[in-house]
Amino acid sequence: MNIKILGSGCANCVNLERAAREAVAGLGIEATFEKVTDYAEIASYDVLRTPGLVVDGQLVLSGRVPTARQVSELLAPLVG
Amino acid sequence: MTVTVGRPPRTRAVQRWALLGVAAAAWWALYTVNLPVWNWLIGDVVGLDLGTRLGSGVHFFFYDTVKIVLLLGGIIFVVTVLRSFMSVERTRALLGGRREGVGNVLAAGLGVVTPFCSCSAVPAFIGFVASGVPLGVTMSFLIASPLVNEVAIALLLGLFGVGPTALYVGAGLVIATVAGFIVGRLKMERFVEAFVYETRLRGKVLDADTTLTWEDRIRMGLEEVSSILRRIWPYLLIGIGLGAAIHGWAPTDFFAKYAGADNPFGVLLAVVAGIPLYSNAAGVLPLVEALHDKGLPMGTLLAFMMATVALSLPEMILLRRVLKPRLIATFVVITGLGIIAVGYLFNAVL
Numbered sequence: 513m514n515i516k517i518l519g520s521g522c523a524n525c526v527n528l529e530r531a532a533r534e535a536v537a538g539l540g541i542e543a544t545f546e547k548v549t550d551y552a553e554i555a556s557y558d559v560l561r562t563p564g565l566v567v568d569g570q571l572v573l574s575g576r577v578p579t580a581r582q583v584s585e586l587l588a589p590l591v592g
Numbered sequence: 593m594t595v596t597v598g599r600p601p602r603t604r605a606v607q608r609w610a611l612l613g614v615a616a617a618a619w620w621a622l623y624t625v626n627l628p629v630w631n632w633l634i635g636d637v638v639g640l641d642l643g644t645r646l647g648s649g650v651h652f653f654f655y656d657t658v659k660i661v662l663l664l665g666g667i668i669f670v671v672t673v674l675r676s677f678m679s680v681e682r683t684r685a686l687l688g689g690r691r692e693g694v695g696n697v698l699a700a701g702l703g704v705v706t707p708f709c710s711c712s713a714v715p716a717f718i719g720f721v722a723s724g725v726p727l728g729v730t731m732s733f734l735i736a737s738p739l740v741n742e743v744a745i746a747l748l749l750g751l752f753g754v755g756p757t758a759l760y761v762g763a764g765l766v767i768a769t770v771a772g773f774i775v776g777r778l779k780m781e782r783f784v785e786a787f788v789y790e791t792r793l794r795g796k797v798l799d800a801d802t803t804l805t806w807e808d809r810i811r812m813g814l815e816e817v818s819s820i821l822r823r824i825w826p827y828l829l830i831g832i833g834l835g836a837a838i839h840g841w842a843p844t845d846f847f848a849k850y851a852g853a854d855n856p857f858g859v860l861l862a863v864v865a866g867i868p869l870y871s872n873a874a875g876v877l878p879l880v881e882a883l884h885d886k887g888l889p890m891g892t893l894l895a896f897m898m899a900t901v902a903l904s905l906p907e908m909i910l911l912r913r914v915l916k917p918r919l920i921a922t923f924v925v926i927t928g929l930g931i932i933a934v935g936y937l938f939n940a941v942l
């Protein structure tokens with residue numbers, strides 16, 4: 513699983529990454545993490561409000577920092 | 593998809609609203625006892641005479657810090673919870689295909705109610721423009737959003753009451769509408785960085801709020817309060833400190849003499865001083881409050897505050913990623929002129 517954290521580096525992105533890493537650890541899955549800070553690339557995912565969470569090329573969440581449990585709920589159905 | 597653990601949902605809901613009710617009552621109690629407690633502590637316990645410079649300065653500092661933190665906490669929480677029903681995605685959908693004019697008015701209004709922070713200004717700009725929202729309409733949104741923000745509204749309400757707050761919000765909306773409209777009329781699309789128009793939006797649009805529960809909204813409210821307070825406390829303390837110093841030490845007619853109602857350049861001076869000053873509403877308002885006590889007219893002070901929050905250097909540097917200098921300069925000049933006009937208007941009618 514490839515997970516991208518979209519955001520220009522404000523506190524929200526750090527918190528989102530923490531929640532995502534926690535969720536991945538909790539689910540016991542393999543995932544690579546990538547940080548996307550380039551505005552053109554962030555915008556290409558149609559994120560209007562950072563931070564954004566992209567899983568395997570698909571935007572699954574944007575505009576808020578979820579809890580680790582909420583990320584798990586988003587990731588669980590995507591584990592293939 | 594929220595999994596309820598232990599108690600049935602009904603009990604949890606009752607518990608949640610009861611807790612919020614208790615918190616609201618505690619907030620009100622603290623707000624009410626703030627003044628008498630500091631009168632007693634500074635006046636009787638420490639033994640300072642509240643009529644002296646030192647006494648009134650120290651009293652102003654503590655009393656104002658508590659008052660402003662309470663106001664910010666309460667109002668940011670309520671506003672964030674209400675705003676969680678709105679999203680930038682929905683705003684863009686509402687603005688798509690609007691003509692200029694109506695679009696500018698709508699964009700300015702939505703700029704006030706949409707949850708948004710300036711750290712998202714660049715992706716939002718690209719997302720709006722690339723999906724076909726006109727440049728001028730997008731600018732109306734981007735001007736209104738920081739200009740009429742919840743921190744400013746919270747503090748104005750608490751420190752000056754409903755009248756000046758309504759004037760501020762109304763003036764902010766008019767400035768954002770008109771400035772965006774003019775930018776649109778000037779046909780400045782070629783001063784937007786080329787990659788913005790080349791951006792291809794892929795994937796489905798997510799609407800952030802469709803899956804939110806009340807628990808999520810309340811949690812977001814609490815997180816927003818703590819994140820804003822953590823971000824602005826240095827500005828707040830410096831602002832209140834300066835305010836306290838002015839309150840206690842500055843001679844009463846000092847500022848009135850240089851920037852008072854009689855000085856025709858007062859508003860101009862205030863705006864020019866406000867632009868390079870990088871602060872936010874929380875840092876500026878304690879200062880504004882102290883200057884108001886010293887007899888400065890409200891129009892001059894509101895213009896000063898608007899210039900500080902709407903036109904800031906960091907914001908311009910951020911926008912430089914998507915706008916060429918010519919467009920940024922145009923935006924600053926038009927918004928600045930709008931603020932100056934509003935300042936003179938308020939001084940004349942108030």
